[in-house]
Amino acid sequence: MFTEKKLVRLLRTIPCVGALALSLPPAQAQTAQQPAAPGPVQQVVVTGSRLAAPGAESPSPLQVLDAADIAASGATNLQELLQKNPTLGTPTLSRTNSNFLTSGGGVTTVNLRNLGDSRTLVLVNGRRFVSGVPGDTAVDLSTIPTDFIERVELLTGGASATYGSDAVAGVVNIILKRNFEGLVIDAQAGRSAEHDDDKRKLSLTFGTTSADGASNLMGHFGYTKQGAVYSRDRPFAAVDQTSAISRGRPDLAFTPIRPYYSGFTPAGRFIGDGDTDFTYDASGNVIAVDTNGDNGPATGYNRSALRAIAVPTERYLFALNGTRALTDSVSAFFEGTYAATKTTTNIEAFPxxxxxxxxxxxxxxxxxxxxxxxxxxxxxxxxx
Structure with missing residues (x-):
């Protein structure tokens, strides 16, 4: 029989029991719920990507050209192929801009990102190569046989941190072939659509390896001859011209003013009364010097009629490389190159x-x- 005290004690105990029941884990006899199978993907949101690019093989911008690329291009020297790459700027020296030089004509250099030839480091097998320009560090690429090249690596980012200040623009690392065996003969001939710029190439490359594989010898003999291209044979360069920026029009910097002859004519330039300058024509008649025809027909000296866009170049190239394994971890090597280049430059007479x-x-x-x-x-x- 419940008394009043027992009933009050029972009512106080019930909430505690209920709280204890709610905190107990599920009985072991119950089966665990399996996760639901994923449904089909409705939408994918890309917040970042790493796209694969041909020739990109490192976190830094690294581009690789292999021997197949060089052979397919038919380039006489490596510069002709590299200049098709947008990371290359205008080289300081090439066949097309060395016409005004008494020395350095026909030299081919490389200029990454238009920061200067001296800021582009050229390596051969990871080592610095001898300069092709006196007093400078620029390398003449025409002295490196294209048939020797296994691949070319172009590094344009962060190179100065590894190689120093001469690699501010980047590094061109030329890797030569190793353990080459056989004989390769390359003969080419061609000319431009304007029937000039004749090209002739004949090269012989050979390689042999000893029976034990410890020694390898590779040699190259090449002869190339490239003809001239004269300004008078190209409509865009046949007449002396200047930029419209000279008339106070910066917005027309790339608009040419033609003709714009030289005031120093072969017959001489003479100072007349006032501001009138005059010269003589082929018949001995006096004519006023008006270089761009503002006050009548343009008179003066068309220097472009004598200048060359590309200088004729004739080159002999001989190279010999060899390696010898002395032990499993020590080897010796030698590299030798001889190049003889003959060029002809032609400009107008100096007044x-x-x-x-x-x-x-x-x-x-x-x-x-x-x-x-x-x-x-x-x-x-x-x-x-």
Missing amino acids: LGADDVFKASGQAPAGALVNGVLVKNPLVPQYL
Whole structure:
């Protein structure tokens, strides 16, 4: 029989029992619920990607050209192929911009990102190569046989941290073939659509390996001859021209003004009354010098009629490489290259003006230096 005290004690115990029941884990006899099978993907959101690019093989921008690329291009020297790559800028020296040089004509250099040839480091098998320009570090790529090359690696990012300040623009690492065996003969001939720029190439490359595989010898003999391309044979370069920026139009910097002849003509330039300058035509008649035809027909000296866009180049190249394994971890090697290049440059005659013969009025004549000798005009008084 419940008394009042027992009933109150029972009512206080019930909430505690209920709380204990809610906190107990499920009975072991119950079966665990299996996760539901994933349904079909409805939408994919890409927040970042790493796209595969041909020739990209490292976190830094690395491009690789292999021997098949070089052979398919038919390039006479490596520069011709590299210049098709957008990471390459305008080289300081090539067949097409060395016409004005008395030395360095026909030299082929490389210029990554237009930062300068001296800031582009050229390596052969990971080692620095001898310079092809006196007083500079630029390498003449035409002295490296294309038939020797296994691949070319172009590194354009972060190279100076590894190689130093001469690799600010990047690194061109040329890897030569190893253990080459056999004989390769390469003969090419061609010309441009304008019937100039004739190209002839004949090369012989051989390699042999000893019976034990410890020694290898590889040699190359090559002869190339490339013809000239003259400005007068190309409509865009046949006439002297200048940029419209010279007339105060920066927005027309790439708009040419044609013709824009030189005021120093073969017959000489003479100062007339006032601001009128004159010269003589082929018949001896006096004509006013008007270089761009503002006041009539353009008169002057068309220097482009004598200049060359590409200089003719003839080159002999001989290279010999060898390796010898002394032990499993020590080997010896040698590399030798001989190159002989003959080029011909042609520009207009250099004018000799009155300002080269005399100084300002009232001063002694300065004269003009010709082969280091001061030359004065005997028909002109010594003092003005």
